Amino acid sequence: MAKPASTKRLVYHLGGYNPVAPQDAYRRFSRELCRFESTWSVATSISGPVIGPDVASWRVVASGPNWSVETEYRLVLWEDVIETAQARPMWRRIPLALMAFVDFVQAGALWGYLRSNWRYAGFFLYPFVFFGLLVALALVAGIVAARMSDSALVGVCAGIVAGVLLMQWPARWLYLPLLFDDWIFSRDYIRRRDEVLDPRFDRVAREIAAHGKESEADEILIIGHSLGAVLAIDLLDRALQLNPDLGKTRPRIALASVGSSLLKIGLHRGAERFRAAVGRVASASQIFWAEYQALTDVMNFYKTNPVTAMGLQVPGRPIVRVERIRKMVQPARYRRMRRNFFKVHCQFVNGNDQRAAYDYFMLLCGPLSVERQVRYADGAVSAIGSDGALRESAIDLPFIPESPLEASS
Template sequence: MAEPSITKRLVYHVGGYDPTEPRAVHQRFARELSRFRTTWSVTATLSEPVVQDDTASWQVATWGPNWRVETEYRLLRWDDVIKQAEHRPMWRRIPLALLAFADFVASGALWGYFRFNWRYAGFFLYPFVLFAMLAALAFVTGRLAGDAAGSVLVGWGVGLAAFALLMVWPARQFYLPLLFDDWIFSRGYIRGHEKLLEARLDRVARDLVTSARDSDVDEILVIGHSLGAVLAVDLVDRALPLDPALGKGRARLALASVGSSLLKIGLHGGATRFRAAVGRVASASQVFWAEYQALTDVMNFYKTNPVTAMGLAVPGRPVVRVARIRRMVLPARYRRMRRNFFKVHCQFVAGNDQRASYDYFMLLCGPLSVERQVSYADGAVSAINDDGALRESADVEPLVFEGTVEMSR
């Protein structure tokens, strides 16, 4: 029995809180695609990007000895939203960030982080602890200067100057402004303040539905990374009511949340609108939903079913899989990146050095459907020969989806 093969795929990618512009994203995509070519012994071509207000898109063609896939990749843009926040001065950013901190603590989100993944709780606390340490250092500096000069005014002046300098460096060195903006945005999203982004999600949802009707693709994949997983679920939830037949025809609909921050939002007591969206997407039988998590990534919730953690009764959704980043990259590269939490987190959307059960580019550009790849314990490893050919039949039987499943390779 031959492996079922995908020939055309439409991908909507929603990235995390990253201000990188589309053309830079395209350059990074091209670099990582070259890793994919080498690792899986395939050939690939990539078009130039077409950048629009809501999306940036490019065409990818990949093929092996007995298969070929054409992928249209559409990046949902929100780099402009992030860049707008970047221009916010620190004197405005700090009170908004402290308000976000108080909101997430009072809403029970922080307790939820400790309950489901204490490492994520540490990620939440990190920028605020860093800020408190820098503020304390500025205070001590001012106090010492004031005592030495015998003047309270000198102390205040030196302290404020020290604080301003610390907010430039080392605060920026340790990503404090970006992390503050991340949590400010998250609170704004929960409270319904991000109207520009919501309007964009509505437009892209209509585009998704129109493309599903008018194209001859075999599969539509909506994939969200980090905080982008929240927006990916939101996007699918907005698309489903526009066409009740979406995902039921030739073009199957798959949703992948990778290294996701679904519970970052979902555990907030005020996120009722988002939890309702998660419940609707999880209950939609025509949507195949897979959630990939990794232990070494502190910015996701390892071995936790996000739907269950939100208190939603939708058994078996999503299919939760564990990816092992150590097995995705070469040992020397892993030793270099393992203490860089951001690089580890971004490996979910990078090319692998080694064939592994989770491979971002195999999901986007491979001949197996997303559901088929998720159903194999080793992903596409047993389905692709050393020369890149698709085997007549895989060496492993599909798994039965029952919650979290360990990857075997």
């Protein structure tokens, strides 16, 4: 039997552009934690949430027959920024979205998407192409009404009414308002600092820098999903500037970018500030950085090293792992979700039905360090027995190759 383990981990999670209230995030976390229990044959308990101005936090204890891990989970809040954007009317949103589209095209981002991952280029074009189709339908409605009534005024009015109606139901069903806001935010993030997020990230970065000196945790994990991976880099860069020795001594510091949109921002010519932050984080060799990707997730850059793609010369950073979503969930569930791109994308932060090399909750709550889970070919699968026990052989499992893209094959 493996030597019993008692580990403490501090986690900072930054979610993507999805306006989930802290209470709802806590309920989803609790629900998905139950999947983790069942899949890995472990026991867990979770405290109630404590919601502050910058983070919402709760504690999780996970244990197997011969190990126990205490995790303090801190969700960095920014749903208020997203909700503020959602409140603006479509007549204001549309011109801002079109400005963002032109900006990303002129700045070479679209060409970068096509060069790096054509699926992401499709994701970028999706809301604008469908918006163009809805506008065309409104024009057709106006032309038909004008011909039938023999009145240009009636045609104009009919076209406007059709456009307004199309922007209400079909546009929302196609997620156009949310995607427009996403690209508007991304342009603003590149062009200027955010008056809400900047002071908030400064405060959280000071907290992380202080924990790097005095925390009782064995490991601090900063994990960013989707556009949250961009913010995770930003946050960690600020913490490193406050405490350059962060991660050189205990606690260990790990960064995980999962289903990330790092290149969404990084391939824009105007994103010098962000690329500089990526360069500083990548160059901090004491920080272990892993990037998880999946082919079926159109909202990430499959089989691409984000640091290299940005033209940064930091060899071997990050470790890139390409995993299969279908290996994480039961076949019936996968068949239901595979055509819903958002559900596939969110599997990176949900509980798995099946033991797999990537498991969000195992990274957060498992007995192996993040680095070991990333470097082991099958993650924690070979290390955890069918009864949830940590195997004696876990310490001797072979590491994957050092090359970040060889590691993902």
